[in-house]
Amino acid sequence: MIRAVAFDVGETLISDDRVWGAWADWLGVHRHTLSALVGAVVSQGRDNADALRLVRPGVDVEAERAAMERAGQGEFLDESDLYADVRPALAALRAEGLRVVVAGNQTARAGALLRALDLPVDAVATSGEWGVAKPAEGFFARAVELAGVPAGEVLYVGDHPQNDVRPARAAGLRAAHLRRGPLGHLWADSEDARAADVQIGGLAELVDAVRAL
Structure with a gap:
């Protein structure tokens, strides 16, 4: 029961459209590009944050997230x-x-x-x-x-x-x-x-x- x-x-x-769109804008890449990369890493069984690392190799995801917050572009629902x-x-x-x-x-x-x-x-x-x-x-x-x-x-x-x-x-x-x-x-x-x-x-x-x- x-x-x-x-x-x-x-x-x-x-x-998740908003969050990935915000990341694409922040990293300076077309939204479709990042969306396609998310799909690619997911299909490989990888962490979807790896898509961000493909756009900007070596990116510190948490540091960038904090920078987005400071810039007034942080999480929003x-x-x-x-x-x-x-x-x-x-x-x-x-x-x-x-x-x-x-x-x-x-x-x-x-x-x-x-x-x-x-x-x-x-x-x-x-x-x-x-x-x-x-x-x-x-x-x-x-x-x-x-x-x-x-x-x-x-x-x-x-x-x-x-x-x-x-x-x-x-x-x-x-x-x-x-x-x-x-x-x-x-x-x-x-x-x-x-x-x-x-x-x-x-x-x-x-x-x-x-x-x-």
Whole structure:
């Protein structure tokens, strides 16, 4: 029985268009170029930040991120970054009596920005706030604490089979693979994605999926 649903953030709740566009502008490269490089490194199973290193070899990503903040070009989120199905799906899950939480690999600032959106959720936390990131088991242990129910009663929803589905299941959670964004589409037929308890094409499918589980 599922009593809580935990959500990844990037390409699950929010589009990553803004963040990669900001990086392209900052590094002085066309947005399409950086987007294509992100796709290339992802297809190779590499960290997507490697795309930034291809644009500017040797770049210190964290130092550049701090410089962007100082220049007033740091992280930002608003309603336009949310996928259209997010608010209705979150509200529907809560109406079912489920605890709904957000737990993703984001910075502490992103956590504050997400909370400012006032989503219909019970709690929001990020790896930057916890000091541990996916796919580490410690991240999922914290997600279970946030959910407030045993691991086997938590459904973790994400687009990344290797960062979301596989480690969530290894930590004892149930997992839903979302076919959304570059990773969700690229690896939709991978062994890790097929190992999910359920595969969905949009968040509107979650209520029925949870009932079935």
